[in-house]
Amino acid sequence: KRRHKHSDELEKKIQNHLTDSMKPPGADGDIWELFAEEGEMKIYRKELVEDGLICDPLKAVHSIGNVTAREMCHYFWDTDVRMEWEGTIESFRVIEVPEEFTTIIYQTHRRVWPSAQRDCLYLSSMVKVDNPPSVGDKIPHDTWIVCNFSVDHPEANPVSGCVRALIEIALICQTFITPPKDGGPITRDCLQCDIIYVANVNPGGWAPASVLRSIYKREYPKFLRRFTAYVQDKTRKLDI
């Protein structure tokens, strides 16, 4: 069962995301504030301060056509294309590949004046979920998750002056297929991908609350817009 040093922790986090993060906002009795809405994309936040640091949890739900859950998770997980859609990291390095779909990444984020530059050191794993909880009465064709969470690593060789931000992030995607009425073959137009993105970022050190909250308000909608458009573009059949 224990495939690498972080296997147990990864399994536990994935189980937690499948039970907690897949619940619609508010189902957990918590008060989520809808702070951005664009079509199917709805982004919620909660105010949370831990040890004086702004750790506002974020939860986004979205649904887009013409892509599968596996494609969404693949492009989110695959470091080969990371800089094609990530707009806020300055550099990143794959430190270790503990197993085929699991990497350990060190990345630096663009400095947010007036606070110090942040870096993240995290494990990123892409997993197909076998027995997914079905949300509502729709039955998913398949469910995939990418789980990113902070770990330690002796070879991080961090950029000096960076403050280590701590992250707990998950992208959970489900494919829904609506076969064509005329019984024809299933095409991309029959696909719908439901997305849940949860992000818990601890800035790791002091930063002005107003500055952090305005970054979150700006960056998360931008990230979800840009990333989903990127995947739809990468998977679009070539215009013949």
Ligand SMILES: O=S(=O)(CCO)c1ccc(-c2ccc(C3CCCC3)c([C@@H]3C[C@@H]3c3ccccn3)c2)cc1
């Ligand atoms: O989804 S991922 O796994 C994709 C891989 O990169 C991921 C997303 C976001 C972060 C992240 C780490 C640090 C910070 C801060 C904290 C103080 C100064 C920088 C932020 C701030 C919230 C803003 C932000 C929000 C969304 C996207 C990028 N930036 C975000 C890390 C990983």
